[in-house]
Amino acid sequence: MIDPRIEIIDGYRICHVTTESAEALQAGLQRGEFDGLGLNRYRGFTGHTMELLAHRFSLKALMLPYADNIGFDGAVLATYPALEMLLLSEFTGAARFEGDALRVLRIRHNPRMSFGPLPGLKTLHIAALPAGMLREVAEKTPQVETVELVEGSLADLDGLENWRQLRSAGLWHLKKLRSVAQLAACPNLETLSLESVKQIADLPETLARLRALRWLSLIACAPLENFDFLAAVKLEGFVCTRTKVANREHPALARIKRVHIK
Numbered sequence: 001m002i003d004p005r006i007e008i009i010d011g012y013r014i015c016h017v018t019t020e021s022a023e024a025l026q027a028g029l030q031r032g033e034f035d036g037l038g039l040n041r042y043r044g045f046t047g048h049t050m051e052l053l054a055h056r057f058s059l060k061a062l063m064l065p066y067a068d069n070i071g072f073d074g075a076v077l078a079t080y081p082a083l084e085m086l087l088l089s090e091f092t093g094a095a096r097f098e099g100d101a102l103r104v105l106r107i108r109h110n111p112r113m114s115f116g117p118l119p120g121l122k123t124l125h126i127a128a129l130p131a132g133m134l135r136e137v138a139e140k141t142p143q144v145e146t147v148e149l150v151e152g153s154l155a156d157l158d159g160l161e162n163w164r165q166l167r168s169a170g171l172w173h174l175k176k177l178r179s180v181a182q183l184a185a186c187p188n189l190e191t192l193s194l195e196s197v198k199q200i201a202d203l204p205e206t207l208a209r210l211r212a213l214r215w216l217s218l219i220a221c222a223p224l225e226n227f228d229f230l231a232a233v234k235l236e237g238f239v240c241t242r243t244k245v246a247n248r249e250h251p252a253l254a255r256i257k258r259v260h261i262k
Helices: 022-030 049-053 074-079 134-140 181-185 203-207 228-232 251-255
Strands: 006-009 012-016 036-038 061-064 085-088 095-097 104-108 113-115 123-127 146-150 168-172 191-195 215-219 237-241 258-261
Touching: 012 061, 049 074, 074 095, 095 104, 113 134, 181 203, 203 228, 228 251
Parallel strands: 012 036, 036 061, 061 085, 085 104, 095 113, 104 123, 123 146, 146 168, 168 191, 191 215, 215 237, 237 258
Antiparallel strands: 006 012
16 A cells, blocks of 8 residues: 655655654654655644654655744754755755765755765755855765756856766756856756746857757747757757747757657
8 A cells, every 4th residue: 555645756755744753753764664754834744843853863865845834953964964865945044965975955045055065966956046156066066967956046057067977957947047058068968958047148059069968948948049059969859838939940850759849
């Protein structure tokens, strides 16, 4: 029978805690029933967050989507050095992210957050990253393969070139983003998703330089003159919607397996 409390996020089985005791949760972790805990008032959590986390569970994953709402204190992260996946959002307190174990980090940035070395990090999702901070983050996370940047005040992608292993990038709702030229420094980039990035001035010429690119999605992006950049890449999938294109005809479209243009 499927346990309705358990949700799979990034490959980790998260148990959304409601009224379970610390002892019952630890027993479930030891039996391998789940990998981590989700603490969310909107999913029925009624406990005391810091009392619960003081038990130092053998956690691989921790999911805190409304951290302020449950009284979370970021200092407790230092007591979980084996944590592999962390989702931390709607949080205004201090938190430092560092360590060899972390593989997946999903956060909404605030000014009280800081980064130490994260040599094993593979997946990074950051919302609200301030302008000029991408380089600092990228230098601390050199092995990232998947990045998602949402909202924030980035004007360019300075520092992205540190992610030489990058295979997938999502750039969403970055209203001040004007240049994506640094994407061309990522030789392994296979998947690129752009949404609501309407100020980019160098998109066509940058796309033409992404020789490893196989999947491209352009949703609500800056207007394009044509699809000439398609001749330089070997796409397997291409989506272009809510984006004005002066000339939508191009012979390269015929060789792409999956195309959706609207």
